Amino acid sequence: MTARSHASAIERVRAAYARIDSVDRPEVWITLRPRPEVEAEAAALDPRLPLAGRLFAVKGNIDVAGLPTTAGCPSFAYRPEHDAPVVARLRAAGAIVIGTTNMDQFATGLVGTRSPYGPVRNALHPDLVSGGSSSGSAVAVALGLVDFALGTDTAGSGRVPAAFNGVVGLKPTYGTVPTEGVVPACASLDCVTVFARTLDEAEEALAFMAAEQGRPPARRPGPWRIAVPAAAQLGELDPGWAGAFEAAAARLADAGAELRSIDLTPFTRAAAMLYGGAFVAERYTAVGAFVDKGAADLDPNVARIVTAARDVPAHRLFSDRARLASLREAALTGLGDADAVLLPTAPGHPTLADVAADPLGANARLGRFTNSTNLFDLAAVAVPSGEVEGRPFGVMFVGPAHTDERLARIARLLAPRPLLAVVGAHLTGQPLNGQLLSLGARFEGTTRTAEHYRLHVLATTPPKPGLVRVSAGGAAIEAELWSLPEQGLGALLAALPRPMTLGPVELADGTTVPGFLCAPEALTEAADITAHGGWRAYLAAVAPR
Numbered sequence: 001m002t003a004r005s006h007a008s009a010i011e012r013v014r015a016a017y018a019r020i021d022s023v024d025r026p027e028v029w030i031t032l033r034p035r036p037e038v039e040a041e042a043a044a045l046d047p048r049l050p051l052a053g054r055l056f057a058v059k060g061n062i063d064v065a066g067l068p069t070t071a072g073c074p075s076f077a078y079r080p081e082h083d084a085p086v087v088a089r090l091r092a093a094g095a096i097v098i099g100t101t102n103m104d105q106f107a108t109g110l111v112g113t114r115s116p117y118g119p120v121r122n123a124l125h126p127d128l129v130s131g132g133s134s135s136g137s138a139v140a141v142a143l144g145l146v147d148f149a150l151g152t153d154t155a156g157s158g159r160v161p162a163a164f165n166g167v168v169g170l171k172p173t174y175g176t177v178p179t180e181g182v183v184p185a186c187a188s189l190d191c192v193t194v195f196a197r198t199l200d201e202a203e204e205a206l207a208f209m210a211a212e213q214g215r216p217p218a219r220r221p222g223p224w225r226i227a228v229p230a231a232a233q234l235g236e237l238d239p240g241w242a243g244a245f246e247a248a249a250a251r252l253a254d255a256g257a258e259l260r261s262i263d264l265t266p267f268t269r270a271a272a273m274l275y276g277g278a279f280v281a282e283r284y285t286a287v288g289a290f291v292d293k294g295a296a297d298l299d300p301n302v303a304r305i306v307t308a309a310r311d312v313p314a315h316r317l318f319s320d321r322a323r324l325a326s327l328r329e330a331a332l333t334g335l336g337d338a339d340a341v342l343l344p345t346a347p348g349h350p351t352l353a354d355v356a357a358d359p360l361g362a363n364a365r366l367g368r369f370t371n372s373t374n375l376f377d378l379a380a381v382a383v384p385s386g387e388v389e390g391r392p393f394g395v396m397f398v399g400p401a402h403t404d405e406r407l408a409r410i411a412r413l414l415a416p417r418p419l420l421a422v423v424g425a426h427l428t429g430q431p432l433n434g435q436l437l438s439l440g441a442r443f444e445g446t447t448r449t450a451e452h453y454r455l456h457v458l459a460t461t462p463p464k465p466g467l468v469r470v471s472a473g474g475a476a477i478e479a480e481l482w483s484l485p486e487q488g489l490g491a492l493l494a495a496l497p498r499p500m501t502l503g504p505v506e507l508a509d510g511t512t513v514p515g516f517l518c519a520p521e522a523l524t525e526a527a528d529i530t531a532h533g534g535w536r537a538y539l540a541a542v543a544p545r
Contacts, residue, residue, distance in 0.1 A: 009042035009053035009096070016055050016098060016145060023143050027118040028136045030060040031067045032099040041096055049094025051208065057140045057149040058087055059133075060100045061107055062192065063181035067097075071183040071287070072105035072115045072133075075295040084181025086150060086192050086209045093208045098146055101136025105299040106287050107152055107185035108306065109133050110160045110346075110366040111355050114299040119352060123165045124392060127351050131161030131366070133185075134193065138165045141195045148196040148205045154185045155274055156346075156370025158193025159382035163345035163394025168202045169382040170194050170408070173401045174374060176210045186282040189374040199383065199408055199415055200487055206404075224410050226252055226397075227262035227338040234264070235368060238348035240388035245344050248385045248395045248414060252342065255413040262341060266331035270324060271371035275305070275364065278317035279324075279375070284309040301359050328376045332400070340397040340410050343369040345382045349391050369396070379404045383411045417483035419444065420492075421505040421515030423455070424535045425464040427480055432462070435495075439488040448476040449515075450506040456526035457538065458499070458518070465535045466499065466518025466526060469506075476508055478534025479515070489514060498522075 017035045045052055058064050061071040063080035064087055070077040083091060091097065104114040112135030113119035120135035122128040123142035130139050134151025138161030141149050151158045153171045162169025170193055177192045184190055192209065196202035228249050231242055253259050273279060283306050284291075291298060291306045335341060346366045355362045373380050381404070382396040395414070397407045420441070425432040428443060449467075452474040456466045467477060484492070493502050499522030505515030532538040 009045050009047070010039055012053050012055060013038050013042045013096065019143070020145050023145070025121070025139065025143065027102055027120050028139050028143075028145070030070055030072075030100045030102055030117055030136070033067070033097065038096060038098065045094060045096070051090065051204075052094035054095040054148070054205075055098050055146045056090060056095050056205070057098050057101045057137055057146045059137050059149070059151045060103050061152060061183040061185075062087060062100075062150055064097055064100060067100055069100075069183060071107065072103045072117070072299075073295065073297055074116060075297050076287075076290055080181065082181070085178045087181070089208050090205065095147075095205075095208075098140075101134075101140055101149065103135055103137075104133035104157070105302045106183070106283070106291075106306070107133040107154060107157060107190075108283060108302045109363055110156055110370075111350070111359075111363050112161065113352065113355050113359075114302050116297045116299065121352070125390070127353075128391065129164065129350055129352055129355055131164035131346075133157040134161050134195070138162055138167060138169070138195050141165070141167050141197060144197075148194055148201055150209075151193045151195060152182060152185070153191045153193045154189045154374060155367050156373070158191070158195070159370050159380060159394075159396055160346050160366055162195055162382040163384070163396075164349055164392060166384045166392035166394070168196050168199050168384070170202045170206055170404070171373065171380040171382075172206060172210060172404050173379045174377055176402075176404065177206070184286040186279065187286065188282060189279075191374065199381075199412060203405075203408055224252075224257045224340070224413075225338045226257045226259055226410065227335055227341045228259050229262055229264040229341075229343070233268075234344065235268070235347060237344065238388070241344060241348065241393065244386055244388050244393045245395065249342060252413055257410070257413060260338060262338070263330075263334050264343075266327040266334065267341075267372045267376075268368060270327045270331070270375050271368055273320060273324060274367065274371040274375060278312045278320040280305065280309040281312040281317060282309075284312075301363075324375060331372075331376055335400070339403070340399040340407055343396055343398060345369065345394040345396045373398055377401050379407055381407045381411045383414055385414050412485065415485070417442070417485060418489055419513040420482045420484055420489065420502075421447075421449070421507065421513050422480045422482055423449075423465060423467050423477055423516055425462055426482075426516065427535060430535075432464070435492070436482055436484070439484055439491055441482045441484045441488060444481040444483050447479050447481055448508045449479055450474075450508055450510070451476045452506060453477050454528060454530045455532075455535070455538075456518070456523050457529050458522060458526050464500070465529065465538070466522060467505070467516060468518055468520055468523065475530050475533070477530070478536065479505070479507070481513070
């Protein structure tokens with residue numbers, strides 16, 4: 001990332017607070033820092049830092065120096081003197097904390113409604129749950145209030161909210177990111193996670209969070225081998241979700257992945273053990289002494305889960321450990337040499353009313369595919385994969401420990417690829433088309449612009465046209481559409497010489513995509529070739545007979 005100036009950091013802070021005011025979602029935050037304080041921090045920022053001016057939010061169970069750590073329970077709050085290591089590392093790289101976010105109390109829940117600060121509504125559909133326990137962090141990212149946000153994931157809390165709000169959620173291998181300064185849910189399973197709108201942004205933040213931690217990433221060039229369970233093993237899904245999952249698998253196959261079957265039984269049986277077995281006792285170890293005091297602001301569902309865990313007998317923990325070891329061996333044997341398992345992130349997306357009517361049942365259902373990941377010591381990444389009846393649908397890739405980088409590369413096969421309108425030397429067969437191919441661009445078809453453009457021939461080497469939008473007297477120009485990886489547009493713009501630039505190009509169907517345009521000052525002596533209808537037609541007309 002290029003360094004930003006002090007002024008741009010301050011502008012980003014001001015824009016963020018204006019956005020926070022405009023969306024009017026106070027339930028997202030536990031503590032929002034005063035704007036003047038954050039502006040002062042931005043003004044003092046060294047613009048040479050790699051994350052200079054990036055804004056982030058922190059889940060309310062992770063320490064931020066000077067802000068109360070509540071874990072979603074005001075009477076539990078304490079004010080730490082130091083940042084948690086993950087927060088300190090990001091701040092040292094130039095990122096700025098905006099505030100701490102709402103959550104399911106004591107990180108116990110996957111719904112985002114178990115908080116005395118109020119239920120966090122879904123970013124896109126306020127009648128739906130946001131997902132928990134990292135509810136506020138996911139929604140803050142989805143609403144564009146911050147660039148990225150920190151969450152935690154014990155049973156799926158860094159993945160389910162990502163799926164429900166249409167963002168990326170990275171759950172790294174256990175131990176890759178330090179958990180000091182984090183109020184534990186189950187200390188032997190907890191992972192600090194990151195939410196972002198793109199995989200690139202999420203991986204960038206995670207790289208600083210995990211500095212000098214873990215092992216080198218496991219690399220392999222592909223093609224990827226992806227295990228996909230049969231539809232019958234997924235259990236009951238919301239209407240349309242089975243079709244969306246099958247479509248995701250088909251897209252992976254179209255991208256060259258090798259799909260193979262896997263028995264999901266060990267995963268789902270282990271998932272049921274996280275709350276239905278003895279492992280829940282670790283939640284009592286974390287906060288049981290406080291919950292036993294019966295504070296008035298305890299969420300009743302959270303209190304019920306934690307206090308019930310107090311009475312789990314020790315012999316059951318040892319028997320459950322033995323059973324878990326057997327299930328893990330079966331799961332890894334079934335995975336074989338596959339690089340990842342593809343799963344729906346959740347089996348459905350309940351409304352706030354659904355959860356209110358059955359708070360324990362609705363929550364338990366959501367962990368069907370996520371609960372086993374940390375029990376099996378696996379890594380995971382959750383990514384958007386379209387919509388079902390207007391609701392975000394997400395999938396996740398789960399793989400062996402320390403394959404985090406590999407999982408992200410596989411997930412990119414499903415990442416939306418931005419379209420680029422090409423009208424000149426980057427067209428198929430033209431001299432600069434190789435630049436697109438080198439960026440991983442893919443030809444999507446031929447189209448025409450809206451009738452608002454003029455085309456000129458520029459005196460460049462190689463020859464290329466200049467496309468400009470006009471207020472009157474325009475025409476439709478032939479164009480090609482190419483899709484690029486998410487980082488491709490930025491790389492292309494960085495290498496683009498003047499007078500060429502990238503900007504919005506309106507197409508004949510009314511949609512607008514990025515495309516090659518020309519600075520108007522370069523057209524003073526450039527011949528107008530609009531009448532030819534496109535660059536190819538012009539070249540054919542002037543070619544020697």
